[in-house]
Amino acid sequence: MAEIKVRIENKQYVYGTSVLEHIEFDLASGEFMAIVGPSGCGKTTILNMISGIEPSKSGSVILDGEPLNTQTSTRIGYIFQQPRLMPWLTVEQNLTLVKPSVDLDTISELLKSVGLEGKQDCYPRTLSGGMQRRVSIARAFLINPKLLLLDEPFNSLDAPTAARLRLLLMRFCQRHKCSVIFVTHDLQEAVYLADRILFLSQPPSRIVHQESVRIARPRTESGVDELSWQAALLAKYPNLLAGSVI
Numbered sequence: 001m002a003e004i005k006v007r008i009e010n011k012q013y014v015y016g017t018s019v020l021e022h023i024e025f026d027l028a029s030g031e032f033m034a035i036v037g038p039s040g041c042g043k044t045t046i047l048n049m050i051s052g053i054e055p056s057k058s059g060s061v062i063l064d065g066e067p068l069n070t071q072t073s074t075r076i077g078y079i080f081q082q083p084r085l086m087p088w089l090t091v092e093q094n095l096t097l098v099k100p101s102v103d104l105d106t107i108s109e110l111l112k113s114v115g116l117e118g119k120q121d122c123y124p125r126t127l128s129g130g131m132q133r134r135v136s137i138a139r140a141f142l143i144n145p146k147l148l149l150l151d152e153p154f155n156s157l158d159a160p161t162a163a164r165l166r167l168l169l170m171r172f173c174q175r176h177k178c179s180v181i182f183v184t185h186d187l188q189e190a191v192y193l194a195d196r197i198l199f200l201s202q203p204p205s206r207i208v209h210q211e212s213v214r215i216a217r218p219r220t221e222s223g224v225d226e227l228s229w230q231a232a233l234l235a236k237y238p239n240l241l242a243g244s245v246i
């Protein structure tokens with residue numbers, strides 16, 4: 001399990017125009033944090049900076065007391081908006097790509113746990129969108145990450161598939177005891193999954209609010225009374241969800 005400290009002083013893609021400013025947060029070991037904010041506020045940029053995909057000149061990410069670099073970044077799993085499987089490789093080859101030393105029994109076991117038993121020889125194009133996402137989840141967990149980053153992984157899936165995958169994700173996270181940063185537009189999804197939600201403003205984006213989700217686990221989607229939770233939040237912070245965030 002990891003303790004993560006994220007400090008992003010400023011992020012500009014275009015000189016003079018800040019996308020992010022003063023983004024600072026800590027993530028406890030095993031904590032599930034959701035980031036919610038309007039389109040274009042820099043949520044993916046935060047994940048890319050944490051993962052090292054996007055270089056950071058004015059920020060740092062500390063994982064278990066060590067700055068993240070290419071040697072430590074293997075402890076990070078990243079599930080993108082799109083599954084990003086290599087189309088010319090089979091499911092098994094897509095998995096062994098991230099961990100060549102893995103044995104076939106482990107792969108079979110992992111595929112079984114994501115409901116893809118016997119699919120190791122399939123090519124991505126022969127799988128549904130939901131199945132491809134499950135392969136991408138299996139791929140992220142294969143490296144036993146200390147920190148898992150997810151960027152709207154269930155967007156554009158039908159509701160039952162998304163619900164199944166959320167459940168699968170929570171089970172995986174509990175089993176692997178990894179810390180999670182989950183980006184979403186969907187407050188209900190954030191409330192269902194997260195221990196804490198971080199709300200971002202419009203760019204130059206800052207953290208405008210953090211809220212702990214005090215709903216006991218295990219949770220069920222129908223058991224999460226998101227509307228009353230959202231109403232309580234609105235009553236407390238009337239400008240938070242109106243316009244500035246969702």
Ligand SMILES: Nc1ncnc2c1ncn2[C@@H]1O[C@H](COP(=O)(O)OP(=O)(O)OP(=O)(O)O)[C@@H](O)[C@H]1O
Pocket residue numbers: 013014019037038039040041042043044045046
């Ligand atoms: N590589 C890049 N080069 C230039 N500008 C970029 C780059 N990546 C992102 N941006 C810009 O930075 C801003 C934040 O983008 P980002 O994708 O991080 O936002 P987001 O909150 O994840 O958006 P969405 O919710 O729509 O996915 C946007 O204005 C985007 O156009």
